Amino acid sequence: MLFDCHTHLFGPGQFGGATLAAAKKAWGSDKELLATPEMHREAFESLDGAVVLAFDAPATGLNVPNEYVAEYVSRFQGKFFGFASVDPNRENAPLLLEEAIKEYQLCGLKLGPIYQNFYPNDRQHFSLYAKAEELNLPIMWHQGTSFVPEGYLDASRPAALDPIAREFPKLKMIIAHMGHPWVDECISVVRKNPSMYMDVSALASRPWQFYNALISAVEYGVTDKILFGSDYPFFTPDQMIEAMRNINRFTEGTSLPRVPEEVIEAIIHRNTIELLELK
Ligand SMILES: [Zn+2]
Numbered sequence: 518m519l520f521d522c523h524t525h526l527f528g529p530g531q532f533g534g535a536t537l538a539a540a541k542k543a544w545g546s547d548k549e550l551l552a553t554p555e556m557h558r559e560a561f562e563s564l565d566g567a568v569v570l571a572f573d574a575p576a577t578g579l580n581v582p583n584e585y586v587a588e589y590v591s592r593f594q595g596k597f598f599g600f601a602s603v604d605p606n607r608e609n610a611p612l613l614l615e616e617a618i619k620e621y622q623l624c625g626l627k628l629g630p631i632y633q634n635f636y637p638n639d640r641q642h643f644s645l646y647a648k649a650e651e652l653n654l655p656i657m658w659h660q661g662t663s664f665v666p667e668g669y670l671d672a673s674r675p676a677a678l679d680p681i682a683r684e685f686p687k688l689k690m691i692i693a694h695m696g697h698p699w700v701d702e703c704i705s706v707v708r709k710n711p712s713m714y715m716d717v718s719a720l721a722s723r724p725w726q727f728y729n730a731l732i733s734a735v736e737y738g739v740t741d742k743i744l745f746g747s748d749y750p751f752f753t754p755d756q757m758i759e760a761m762r763n764i765n766r767f768t769e770g771t772s773l774p775r776v777p778e779e780v781i782e783a784i785i786h787r788n789t790i791e792l793l794e795l796k
Contacts, residue, residue: 521754522784523569523657523693523718523746526581526589527552534578535604535667536632543664552750554589564754566595566790568625568746570657571602574632577665587621587788600625603645605635613650624795629659630672637672646685650761655689655793657716661697675703682710689793691744694719700730708739714792716795717784718746721760728764733750740780744789760783 530541532550541547544751569590575720583601590599601623603614617623626649630637637658649656660675662778675696683692692715696703707713720727734740747757765775787796 518786518788518790519564520745520752520787520789521561521564521747521749522691522744522793523570523716524557524561524567524749525552525570525572525751526554526586527750528554528581528585529766530682531572531581531585531682532579534575534583534669536574536577536579537666539665543621550750557749560749560753561597566597567749568598568657568789570600570627571623572606572627572629572632573602573604574629575604576634577632577667579632582615583621583623585791587623591622598625598790599623600627601654602627602632605629605642605645606633610642610645614648614654615647615652618654624634625655625657625793627657627659630677631659631661631663631668631670632665634667634669635672637677643681643684646681646688650685650688653794655691655795657691657693659694659696660692660703661699663670675706678713679706679710682706682713686712688712689714691716691793692707693746694748695734695743696728697723697726697730700726701733704730704733704737704739708737714742714744716744716746717757717761719748719751721752721757724760725767727760728767728776731764731780732774735774735776736781740784743784743787744792745785745787761785774779 571578571583571586584600591595601617747754
């Protein structure tokens with residue numbers, strides 16, 4: 518099984534505002550970022566499947582509608598699984614989530630406090646998490662840093678999810694990018710909460726951090742809770758697989774510990790559909 522738990526669609530104008538401005542600066546490119554359904558389909562031709570994320574983050578200019586994702590994934594049932602996104606700052610967010618799920622047959626929720634500008638452990642948002650639990654929807658959290666100046670960095674620490682995990686022990690939650698740069702904090706939250714997972718998506722950007730993240734996960738004994746993901750279009754699954762299989766190059770000629778090959782292969786071949794009970 519080769520399944521990517523973290524991929525995006527970005528239609529024309531959907532990756533905009535403050536995020537696009539910051540991306541242009543960070544990447545030194547003036548181009549619009551695009552990942553259309555057609556591009557996505559082609560990139561995932563040879564994979565068994567992927568989660569495709571909507572993104573409702575007006576605070577930072579991201580707007581990938583639930584309907585847009587649903588229209589695409591509905592053409593590939595059993596292969597692509599769409600996650601809805603609802604900005605928790607919207608009035609009636611739980612109701613909006615329920616409507617999106619029922620109308621569009623999406624099967625998860627995407628949240629990103631540093632893009633949506635909300636504090637996850639603020640109890641006013643707990644009704645949204647309760648709704649996700651009631652509908653058996655895993656929540657994919659971007660709970661880590663970002664380069665967007667307008668985003669709430671102080672809302673994006675992995676430990677902010679611990680009160681939610683304790684209140685909703687059955688709610689499945691995934692911390693994207695192993696909570697970078699707070700990788701060890703992410704590992705501690707995931708280790709103590711049975712329904713929490715983390716993904717490796719985009720960690721190929723920083724190979725030294727990636728190597729240390731995997732070593733730390735081995736030492737804490739939590740590698741079975743690491744899911745494979747790319748963060749397409751920022752990386753392709755092939756680029757992530759190559760980065761993982763090359764991770765031990767840092768150890769050559771040193772006494773640094775190696776990430777066991779069987780751990781790397783187990784992550785790459787993780788059966789996320791079964792773990793998250795995606796339907
Ligand atoms: Zn992402």
